[in-house]
Amino acid sequence: MKFEGIAASPGIGIGPVVPLEREEFAVREIPVPRERVELEVERFLSALEASRHDIRAIRDGIAAELGEHDARIYDAHLLILDDPVLQDTVCGGIRREGRNAEFLFRGFMEGVAAHLENVKDTYLRERTADVVDVERRVLRHLLGNGPRVLPRLDRPSILIAHDIGPSEVALLDRERVAALVTEVGGRTSHGAIVARGRGGAVDGFSGHVEIDPEPPAAAFYHTRSLQLEQEGRSLRMLQSEPAVTLDGRRVELGANIELPGDVDHVLAAGADSIGLFRTEFFYLNRAELPSEEEQVRAYREVAERMSPRPVIFRTMDLGGDKVASYLGTTHEANPFLGWRGIRFALFHPEVFRTQIRAIYRASAHGRVRMMFPMVSSQDELARALQLCADVADELRSRGVPHDPGLEIGLMIETPSAVWISDVLAREARFFSIGSNDLIQYTLAMDRDNERLSHLYEPLEPSVLRSIHHTVEAGHRAGRWVGICGEMAGDPRTAILLLGLGVDELSMSCYDLPRVKAALRSVRHEEAAEVAARALELSAAGAVKELLRQRLEVLLPSFLVAKRSPL
Ligand code: PEP
Ligand code: MG
Numbered sequence: 105m106k107f108e109g110i111a112a113s114p115g116i117g118i119g120p121v122v123p124l125e126r127e128e129f130a131v132r133e134i135p136v137p138r139e140r141v142e143l144e145v146e147r148f149l150s151a152l153e154a155s156r157h158d159i160r161a162i163r164d165g166i167a168a169e170l171g172e173h174d175a176r177i178y179d180a181h182l183l184i185l186d187d188p189v190l191q192d193t194v195c196g197g198i199r200r201e202g203r204n205a206e207f208l209f210r211g212f213m214e215g216v217a218a219h220l221e222n223v224k225d226t227y228l229r230e231r232t233a234d235v236v237d238v239e240r241r242v243l244r245h246l247l248g249n250g251p252r253v254l255p256r257l258d259r260p261s262i263l264i265a266h267d268i269g270p271s272e273v274a275l276l277d278r279e280r281v282a283a284l285v286t287e288v289g290g291r292t293s294h295g296a297i298v299a300r301g302r303g304g305a306v307d308g309f310s311g312h313v314e315i316d317p318e319p320p321a322a323a324f325y326h327t328r329s330l331q332l333e334q335e336g337r338s339l340r341m342l343q344s345e346p347a348v349t350l351d352g353r354r355v356e357l358g359a360n361i362e363l364p365g366d367v368d369h370v371l372a373a374g375a376d377s378i379g380l381f382r383t384e385f386f387y388l389n390r391a392e393l394p395s396e397e398e399q400v401r402a403y404r405e406v407a408e409r410m411s412p413r414p415v416i417f418r419t420m421d422l423g424g425d426k427v428a429s430y431l432g433t434t435h436e437a438n439p440f441l442g443w444r445g446i447r448f449a450l451f452h453p454e455v456f457r458t459q460i461r462a463i464y465r466a467s468a469h470g471r472v473r474m475m476f477p478m479v480s481s482q483d484e485l486a487r488a489l490q491l492c493a494d495v496a497d498e499l500r501s502r503g504v505p506h507d508p509g510l511e512i513g514l515m516i517e518t519p520s521a522v523w524i525s526d527v528l529a530r531e532a533r534f535f536s537i538g539s540n541d542l543i544q545y546t547l548a549m550d551r552d553n554e555r556l557s558h559l560y561e562p563l564e565p566s567v568l569r570s571i572h573h574t575v576e577a578g579h580r581a582g583r584w585v586g587i588c589g590e591m592a593g594d595p596r597t598a599i600l601l602l603g604l605g606v607d608e609l610s611m612s613c614y615d616l617p618r619v620k621a622a623l624r625s626v627r628h629e630e631a632a633e634v635a636a637r638a639l640e641l642s643a644a645g646a647v648k649e650l651l652r653q654r655l656e657v658l659l660p661s662f663l664v665a666k667r668s669p670l
Contacts, residue, residue, distance in 0.1 A: 109285065111311035116329040117262055117283025118322075121315060122255050124265035129243045134204040144198045148205035151245035152185050158241060159185070162274045173365025177234070181271070184238045206246045213239040233288075237269025257281065285313055335662045339617035343374035347609075347620045353628035355602060357620055358416070358610030360588055364402045367409045369613040374620065378415040379536065379610020380588040381406060383459065387422055392430055393455060399462035407470025414471040416536065416610075417463050418515065419456065419488075421477040423448035431455065440541075440550060445478025445517075450487055460495045468505035475513045475536055480520040482527050488514075489531060515588075517541035522570045529581035535574060536610070539589025543567055562591035563647040565639075568604070572639055575605040586610060595622035595663045596651045602628065603635025618663060626658050 136144045159181050167175035184190070190212055197208040213235060220232040244250065252272060255263070257280035267288045276284075307313070307325070314321055347357040358379025359370040370378060386394040386402070407415050422431065423444035431452060436442040449456040463474050476488050492512055499506045513534035516522060518541070525535065539562060544551040546566050549559045561567070571587070578585040586608030591597045593615030599622055601609060611619060634654050638647045 105315040107313040107315075109311040109313055111308050115283075115308045116325050116332060117260075117308075118325055118329060119259065119261040119282040122257060122261045122263055124255060124263055124268065125253075126266045127240065127252050129206075129210075129240070129247060129249070131206045131210045131243065131247075132204075133207045136198060136202045136204055138202065141199055141202065144205055145195050147246070148194055148198065148209065149191075151205070151242050152191075154245045155238070155241045156182060156185055159238075159271065162271050166274050171365065171368060173363055173368070176363075176365070178271070180231075180234055181238050184235060185242075206243060209242060209246070210239065233267065233269060236267070237271055240269065241271065283308075331662060339621060342617060342620050342624070343372070345374070345620070345624070347376070347623045349602070349623055349626055349628045349631070351627040351629060353602070355606075355623055356586070356608040357616060357623075358586070358588070358608055359613050359616060360610050361406075361613075364405045366613070367406055370410070373613040373616040375413070375613070375616055377413045377608070377610075378406065378410060379586055379608055381415060381417045382421065383417055383419065384421055387420060387431070393458075396458045396462050396465075399459060400465045403462055403466035403472070404469045407466045407472050411470035414473055416473040416475055416513075417466075418475050418477055419446075419459055419463070420449055421445050440544065446476045446484050446488060447478065449476070450484065453491065456488075457491055457495060460492055461499070464492075464495055464499055464506040464510065465504060467507035467510045472507060473511040473513065473534070475515055475534075477515045477538065478517055478541070479514045479528070480518040482524060482531075485514055485528055485531055513583075515541075516574050518545050519570065522574050525574045525577035526581070529578050529583050532583065534583050535578045535585045536608070537571055537574060537585065537587040537589065537606075539567070539571075539587055539591045542570060542589065543591075546570055561644045562589075562594075562597060563600075563638075563644040563651075565642060565644070565647070568600075568638060568647070571601070571606070572604050572635075579605060584608065593619060595619055595659065596655050598622055599626055599631050599655060599659070600635055600638060600647075600651060602626070603631035603633070603638075605632075605635075622659055622663050625660055625663075630654075630658060 159178050163175050163178035163182075166178065190209075193212050194205060194208045197203055198205060201208075217232045217235045217239075220229060220235060223229055240252070244252070254272065254275060257263075257277055260280055260282040262283040262285060263276070263281050264285045265287070267286050268284065273284070314325075317325065347355045349355070356376045356379075357374075358377040359366075359373060359375040360380040360382070361367070361370060361378055362382045362385050367378075381403075383399075386399060403417060421444065423439075423442065431448075443451070449459075460474070463472060466472055474492070476485070479485050479488075489512065496506065496508055496510075500508065511533040513532045513536060514521070514528060515538040516525060516528075516535050517538035521528060522542070529535070540551060543560060543562055543564075547559060547561070547564060549556045551560060575585045584607040585605070587601055587606050588610040590611070592601060592609040593611035595618050598609055598619045602623060609619060634650065638650055641647050641650065
């Protein structure tokens with residue numbers, strides 16, 4: 105029996121299947137007599153306190169095991185419990201309506217979860233699981249259910265559940281859960297994030313789950329998991345080696361991150377730099393703007409820990425689907441064609457200026473670069489650069505330490521920016537091609553629309569020509585050109601990009617070691633020849649076939665190996 109799911113964590117897990125029973129809560133509406141109202145409020149507040157106590161203990165355990173970064177997920181759980189609206193609604197409801205705590209509490213939490221489920225932003229939508237996790241914890245205390253019973257595993261097994269919250273994943277036995285399969289939840293749900301920190305999924309590369317596999321498939325998975333162990337060992341040996349081709353061409357390998365705590369992963373992956381620090385997280389999931397000091401602290405920590413390696417801070421890419429309601433963003437009919445990126449930032453010059461000032465201040469503590477997202481005209485670039493010049497002047501006159509030579513570039517994400525890249529190169533110090541957006545705008549397909557996912561094709565000739573055109577324009581003006589979209593993280597595509605003349609590749613920390621191994625096993629001139637040939641082809645299928653034929657010979661087999669028998 106085969107199933108297909110969403111791959112959440114790379115790796116292969118093999119073992120007996122153990123189901124995790126669904127947890128049911130018998131919540132009924134019970135009238136509370138007037139004289140017992142204050143006792144009911146007390147009972148509710150004690151359940152919140154007991155839940156806080158549990159979560160803090162889990163948080164400390166995860167901080168010790170996986171680090172502060174992963175532990176922060178539980179801070180979000182504490183924030184849910186401390187929400188004054190939650191407390192007012194439930195305590196007020198008990199007093200005004202004389203109804204019981206669990207009934208009012210569940211009603212409130214269901215409302216929050218239903219609201220989150222309907223938002224368009226995938227990251228926010230997947231936060232529903234956190235709300236449900238907290239809801240269940242509090243209900244357990246209110247109903248006296250005791251902790252959820254997790255099965256005892258006596259050997260590595262595949263755990264199958266309807267859903268599992270991050271606090272439950274934290275309690276699983278790391279050594280004995282070979283894989284975790286759930287009916288609900290996405291790649292970025294916190295249950296998956298904590299599970300990823302703790303080990304494999306069934307076929308975490310493809311999302312394939314096979315129950316009772318036929319002997320050939322079972323043999324394939326066994327061999328594959330042994331190979332993965334071996335690959336992991338050889339990739340770890342490259343950690344401190346440079347990404348240099350056999351004929352000596354050096355490529356800067358950067359990492360894409362979202363949080364200061366991710367620097368640990370960047371260093372472990374053996375990156376040369378951070379090629380994309382997405383700063384949006386400072387602005388999302390909160391009620392008010394982040395202060396300049398808060399931003400300086402975070403940017404400085406990253407710059408200092410990476411020094412002397414460079415870090416590119418991408419200025420806020422808000423608006424559209426990344427809604428920060430306190431800045432007045434609302435749902436738009438066409439969010440990706442809407443009020444987002446640099447357009448949004450220039451509309452809020454004070455907010456933008458504060459961020460630019462924080463980045464400049466951090467530049468006194470490391471090698472900092474800055475870039476703007478979603479630029480589509482020279483005017484936008486000129487206005488953003490003017491703000492930077494004003495901020496640098498102000499810092500100089502106040503004697504605030506900063507790097508006056510900080511490199512400022514922009515992301516090439518729109519076809520418009522591609523076609524005026526010669527113009528943009530006059531004022532920008534570098535380009536970083538944001539291929540995720542460039543592909544969606546070039547092919548006119550919403551990158552979040554699951555129905556169109558088959559059209560999302562980095563190897564379309566129009567995309568390759570756009571990259572080629574940008575690299576040529578950048579190089580003619582003496583600028584370096586990088587790429588920081590997902591396509592940089594695939595070893596074969598990375599070779600093609602090397603051949604197209606890209607100077608820097610930035611990707612997730614997970615993909616980086618494999619790309620480094622790929623770059624180290626080819627000659628630049630071979631890659632250039634493959635790229636020149638690819639540019640002559642008329643369809644993505646033909647480019648794929650070319651890469652398959654040429655790179656199968658050039659790359660070590662584990663970088664081109666078929667990853668799944670399905
Ligand atoms: C991109 O568009 O390729 C990119 C790296 O930016 P983001 O994915 O944050 O839009
Ligand atoms: Mg983008």
